[in-house]
Amino acid sequence: MSLISALAKVHHPGQFGDFEDKKGDDLLKISEKKNLLIVQIVQFKNSNISTDSIDIDGLNLKDTPLNVTFNKNTRILWNGPKNWLLVSSNKDLIKNISLTCKETDFAVTDLSHSRAVIEIEGNYAIEVLKKGSPFNFGVLKKNNSINSLYNNITFTVDLLNDKPFKVRLFALRSFGESLYHSITDSSLEFGYENK
Amino acid sequence: MLYIKCPHCGMRSQNEFSYGGDATIKRPELGKEISDQDWDNFVYNRKSLRGKHWELWQHISGCRQWIKVERDTATHEIFNTLKANEEISL
Numbered sequence: 685m686s687l688i689s690a691l692a693k694v695h696h697p698g699q700f701g702d703f704e705d706k707k708g709d710d711l712l713k714i715s716e717k718k719n720l721l722i723v724q725i726v727q728f729k730n731s732n733i734s735t736d737s738i739d740i741d742g743l744n745l746k747d748t749p750l751n752v753t754f755n756k757n758t759r760i761l762w763n764g765p766k767n768w769l770l771v772s773s774n775k776d777l778i779k780n781i782s783l784t785c786k787e788t789d790f791a792v793t794d795l796s797h798s799r800a801v802i803e804i805e806g807n808y809a810i811e812v813l814k815k816g817s818p819f820n821f822g823v824l825k826k827n828n829s830i831n832s833l834y835n836n837i838t839f840t841v842d843l844l845n846d847k848p849f850k851v852r853l854f855a856l857r858s859f860g861e862s863l864y865h866s867i868t869d870s871s872l873e874f875g876y877e878n879k
Numbered sequence: 880m881l882y883i884k885c886p887h888c889g890m891r892s893q894n895e896f897s898y899g900g901d902a903t904i905k906r907p908e909l910g911k912e913i914s915d916q917d918w919d920n921f922v923y924n925r926k927s928l929r930g931k932h933w934e935l936w937q938h939i940s941g942c943r944q945w946i947k948v949e950r951d952t953a954t955h956e957i958f959n960t961l962k963a964n965e966e967i968s969l
Contacts, residue, residue, distance in 0.1 A: 749888050749942075764942030765887055818880065818892030831941045833894055838940045 690800035690860040691716040697879065701872030709848035712806035712876035714868065717852065720801060721775045724793045727766035731789035740770065740784055741777055750828040752842060761829040761842055769795075769829075769840065769854070800860025802853045802867060808874040809849035813841065815870040835866045881955055886962045887942045899935035901925055902947045902967065929953050933967050 695716045703711055725745065727735065735745035741758045751762045758772035770781065778794060785792050804812060810821050819832040819841075829842040840854040855863040868876065881893035907913045907921055929952055936948050947967060949959040961967065 764944060767942070818894050820890070823889075830888070831895075831943075832891070833940045836894075 687797070689716060689718045690857045691802070691864050694861050694864050695878060699875070699877045700868070701875045703875030703877065706875045709805075709807045710875075712804060712808055712812065712871050712874050713879055714871065714876050715803045715805075715879040717801040717803050719773070719775070720796065721770070721772045721777055722795045722799050722801075722854070723770040723772075723778060723781055724763070724791075724795050725768045725770060725781065725785055726791040726793075728789055728791065729766070731766075733789050735766075738784055740781055741772065741774065750824075750830060752827045752829050754827060759842060759844075761840065763829075763831065763840070771842070771852075771854075798857050799854050800857050800863065802855075802860075802864060803850070804853070804867065804871075805845075805848060805850045806874070806876075807848050808871075809851050812867060812870045812874065813851065816866055817841075834863060837863045837866065839863060881957070883936065883946075883948060883957060884960050885938045885941060885944070886946055886960050886965075887944055888938065891938065891941055895938060895940040896936045897939040899937055899945065902933040902935045927952075931958065935963075 735747060738745050740760070742755055743753045743758060743760050745760060745768050746753055746762065747766060749762060753760045757774045758770065758777065761769040761771065763769045781792055813834070814821055816834040817832050819830055824830065824843050826843055826846040829840060831838065831840050833839070837855055837859045842852040844850040844852060853863065853867070882890050883893055883896055884890050904921060907917060932950055932952050934948050934950055935945055937943070937945050945963040947961040947963060947965070948957060950957050
């Protein structure tokens with residue numbers, strides 16, 4: 685069975701908006717990230733085990749706001765108290781997670797096909813986010829993540845890099861196209877290239 | 880724009896929150912006989928206070944946790960926020 689990505693109908697290659705005379709990081713690059721393993725991990729309220737002892741791909745579950753623990757393939761985003769979103773390019777990791785996070789203490793849900801993932805790279809990536817989100821992006825540091833709104837669409841932001849800015853946006857798949865239109869519309873004034 | 884300090888996430892816009900009613904209402908004890916009037920008060924009857932008031936809010940577009948917020952219903956000034964399981968000291 686062939687899989688259709690969340691933004692397959694709307695994301696087309698090309699350059700758009702005010703892209704002329706812009707080179708390198710001054711031109712935004714927008715892409716859809718596909719084939720990622722996305723897993724929600726929630727520790728039950730009555731569970732007493734320490735998450736420091738949990739080892740997923742060499743990473744711990746840290747219950748710290750904004751925190752992202754990461755390695756080359758995997759990023760674990762803090763999504764709320766005892767609630768994490770794991771994003772990995774290693775699809776086989778789901779077996780490891782199911783073994784590590786026992787079902788008596790954790791709810792593990794594979795969300796790989798229920799999220800749309802947009803990646804924006806360039807010097808003005810944060811400016812695009814500021815146009816539609818009420819969050820103060822001045823406080824967001826590299827390898828931080830937040831949940832917020834973009835033009836009233838709930839989304840998750842993962843700041844992968846700050847020089848130049850590189851952000852990954854996650855939204856419910858059904859809101860993916862709507863979020864994509866909002867993001868690309870806000871990006872027109874900076875000029876962007878779809879990859 | 881109104882800002883609410885989520886005890887889990889920090890200062891966030893009110894747009895990310897959803898209002899959840901009076902935080903001072905206590906459910907009657909389980910198994911205890913109560914009058915229809917007390918039950919009616921618990922389920923339906925609310926005071927519409929002017930001034931400082933503890934309210935429930937949910938950080939629906941953030942950490943999705945319920946929190947308690949002390950807000951002035953006349954000025955909208957927010958004085959304090961607590962996690963849902965923390966007791967209000969009146």
